[in-house]
Amino acid sequence: MTEAILEVKNLAKHFGSKNNPLKAVNDISFHVMPGETLGLVGESGCGKSTTGRTIIKLYEKTGGEVIFDGKHTDQLTRKEQKTFNQNLQMIFQDPYASLNPRMTVFEILSEGYDIHGLHKDKKERRQKINELLESVGLNREHANRYPHEFSGGQRQRIGIARALSFDPKLIIADEPISALDVSIQAQVVNMMKEIQEERGLAYLFIAHDLSMVKYISDRIAVMYMGQLLEIGDAADVYENPIHPYTKSLLSAVPQPDPRTEKNRRRVDYDAAQHDYAEGEEIILRDFGNNHQALCSQREYDSWKQ
Amino acid sequence: MNEPVLQIKDLKVDFSTYAGTVNAVRGVSYDVYKGETLAIVGESGSGKSVTNQAIMKLLPQPPAIYSGGEILFDGKNLLDQSEKQMEKIRGNDISMIFQDPMTSLNPTMKIGRQITEVMLKHQKISKSDAKKRALELMQMVGIPMPEQRLNQYPHEFSGGMRQRVVIAIALAADPKLLIADEPTTALDVTIQAQILDVMKEIQKNSQTSIIFITHDLGVVANVADRVAVMYAGEIVEIGTVDDIFYNPQHPYTWGLLGSMPDLNEEKGQKLRTIEGSPPDLTNPPKGDAFAPRNPHAMKIDYEQNPPMFKVNDHHFAKTWRLHPDAPETELPDIIKNRYMQYSGGVKE
Structure with missing residues (x-):
């Protein structure tokens, strides 16, 4: 049996004072296998986004363990932390708020390459970015434009391109399609599936739209009030x-x-x-x-x- | 069917912008009958919200220009009414519910006052009677402990409860027509289901007509009696909810229905998408606006804008496919399945 790419054990995240904490995430455990999609569903306020953000260390966790790619995430050396940052990426709900309006798409996408030194020279970087744009259904001319020049669906593609630029092993997608029109949602979901098949990456797909989640997920986890209530194969959870x-x-x-x-x-x-x-x-x-x-x-x- | 409450005839709305004039609504006609729910669906930018804000005359002029058509309500053309006359109609005869309940409530006013305000303004009613009526309304929309809630502020309510308050305000004057613009889009599915139930219940009791604007076809299937599909500022198909879901004729309607997974769908199947993007309405295309995105487009689609063809007494679609001379088009599988369900249902 292959090893899970992400393993979450008894994860907890509390907000507020120690005496009277708000238990946003309360002792939850699950795992994600390489190449699979785990859908995380629940109503607003159930802690599903907090879970995603805590895993990627946007929030400091209150308790529990997160094991990514075989390593405990709280004992990483500096170098390991850098690899962690590459291998685990996130896509956000509002594509406009997550892109810097003063940077062109090329600048947005090259940032990652510069920080992590993933390219040999500028020519290679340019070429990689062009390939990236094409893989998300945009073309190379789009590289010189600013985020406001794009439609919502295209912006979300840029967000996905940025996440893909590091060739990650797992992407946490926090409501990536909720802000888009139905027909655009279908385009983005199809694209995410294609990319998954090509690259074999795993998704943690956080959403409240249950029909889309069933469509994209292999397994589904249901959260309520900070707790994980049910988890299983997508078909099992939906049908039984x-x-x-x-x-x-x-x-x-x-x-x-x-x-x-x-x-x-x-x-x-x-x-x-x-x-x-x-x-x-x-x-x-x-x-x-x-x-x-x-x-x-x-x-x-x-x-x- | 009974007489229409509202008739929109060939409505045209333009916006003048720096980039040129945008023809946002290009000749929309529909009727709304007493006690029915008409759902209007379409992508963002299709003109569905603009059309309905035009009914309330909420569009600022400029940039908006009402460049043609009529909106008939109670025998009056609303487009000819003065602002003073419109004030009497708004909130009294026609009410509106918006998507975001937080921005449509006044954060510095107690809920009770916000509900009674409408009644005190439009009706000859004493303060204590208005309060009594407010309590009734709150009970009707399912707000528990109305006596206490009356004295609270919007921030003390959850999203679902706030939307209930907004509905209570909209119903305060017992309107003939209620326009709901994506009223449940910002809410969770469980809360959405509750709000839809409340709206249906109220409609059953008061025979209010509802125009329900949404892009969620699941919600449409749940609430609508009739459905109008809008694309690029025009209605491309209109019919009963069964006509649209089980016997759709316009390729754009096919695209919309195809791009939504239903829970019974087989896994691994790819979602159908509508390729391309909607046309630029500063310079609307000469022919069928959907032609460039339509895999079944014919030559005439690019040359002439099709008229509304009649499918049956209550079902119309704006596509050359329905012209007697048009060749048979190969139907997408998902639509064939829907047709089959339809004919299967008729036999029963």
């Missing part, structure tokens, strides 16, 4: 959701089909239904085929049926 919250979430996704919509039955989720007794062990339990859900032993027995 175990946790009542996942059921509720899926029942709310509108589908482009009026007949199913007419008969839609929404399931509400109430956290009080669990009624956990004190001392009960609430952990992720396996329901087969690595499909896990957060539950107590009592719930496990009844859900298992």
Whole structure:
């Protein structure tokens, strides 16, 4: 069995004071295999973006371990940190806010090469950037333009090109398509899939649009209030959701089909239904085929049926 | 069907900019009937929001120019109304809900006052009656503990609750027409589902007509009775929700339906995309505006703008494909599947 490219163990991130912390990410564990896409879904405020940002060290974690490419991320030497920075990249939701408006696309893309010294000479750098632009569906003339000259979809392509410039092993994509029109979303998602097939990189795809997530992901993790409630193969999670919250979430996704919509039955989720007794062990339990859900032993027995 | 509440006839809206005049809305016509929900879909820049802001006359002039057409409401052409007359109509006969509930609420005013303000302005009603009505409205849109909530400020509400407040304000004057411009786009799916339920419930009770602008086809399938698809400032297809989803005729509608994965779709299948980008409306194309992006385009598509062809009594599409002389086009698989569902459904 191959080793996971990213392993997250009991990760926690708390904000605010020590006495009364806001547990944005509360003891979550998962892994991402090389070349696979893990979709991370949940409502706003559930901690999915914080998880992504903590992994890439934009936030300092409160507890737990992040193991990337076989190394603990908090014990990296300077040199290792630099490799880490190359191999783990991030794409943000708002492509406009994540690009410097005073730099041309060429300057934006060459920054990474300059910092990490990935090129032999200027000619090679120019050539690499041209190739990069073509691989995300732009052309070399675009290199001399500024971000404001592009449409939303094109800007997101620039963001993706920048992430790809280091030839990373894992990209954390935080709602990369939420700000785009439906038809543009499809273009960007198709492109991300193509690039994945070519380069064999892995994605941690954070989103709240569940239909797109199902489409792009191999496995899916569902978060709620800072906790990981359910994780498993995309098809398993969608077709046989175990946790009542996942059921509720899926029942709310509108589908482009009026007949199913007419008969839609929404399931509400109430956290009080669990009624956990004190001392009960609430952990992720396996329901087969690595499909896990957060539950107590009592719930496990009844859900298992 | 019953009589229309609102009739838009050949509406044209231009914007004068430094780069030239943008023909944002190029001859849009549609009716809205009593008690129905008409969904308007299209990409950003297709003119869907401009059309509906024109109904409220919210577009600043300049740069906007109403260069043609009529908007008939209650027997009056809204385009001829003075600003004073429009003030009476806005919020009273026609209300609007915007996408971002935070920016449409006043952060320095208590919720209660924001809801009663509309009533006090438009109706002869005492303050205490207005307050009573505000409590009713808050209950109706599902805000718990309205008595306490009345005295709170917008920042004390969550996104979903704020949008409920906005809906309560929009309904305060019991409008005949409600224009909802992407009311759930900024919300989570679970909250979105709740808000859609609230809107449907209210419509059932009060027979309000709703124009629902969105780009989410899932939401359209959920709320709409009829659907209008807009592209490059024109309506390219209009019909009942079943017409549009199971018997779409315009290649642009095919593209929209194809680019959305549905949850039942097989994995590994590529999403269909619409190649290219929308035309520049400072210089609109001579023929069918969608022709350059249409893999099925014919020669005439580049030369003449097609008229609306009738598919059936309630379904029209603006494409030369429907001309009796047009050759058969090979339908994309996803559309064939939808047709099949349709005919299957009819047999039952």
